[in-house]
Amino acid sequence: MSRTTIDDKANTDIALKAAVDREKRREFADWLKSGGLPELNPTSTPSEGQSRFR
Numbered sequence: 001m002s003r004t005t006i007d008d009k010a011n012t013d014i015a016l017k018a019a020v021d022r023e024k025r026r027e028f029a030d031w032l033k034s035g036g037l038p039e040l041n042p043t044s045t046p047s048e049g050q051s052r053f054r
Contacts, residue, residue, distance in 0.1 A: 028036075
C-alpha cells in the first residue's frame, strides 16, 4: 500500500467518524429537547414509553 493510499484511508476514517459524532450529538440534543431528562425539568411529564427510575 502506498503512503498516499494510507493517508487517504485515514482521512476518510476521520471524516466518517466526525460525521457520525455530529449525528449522535444532534440526536442527543433532539432527545433532550423532547424531554429526555424529565427530572431536570420539574414542569414536564415523562413521554409515553419513558420510565422514571426511582
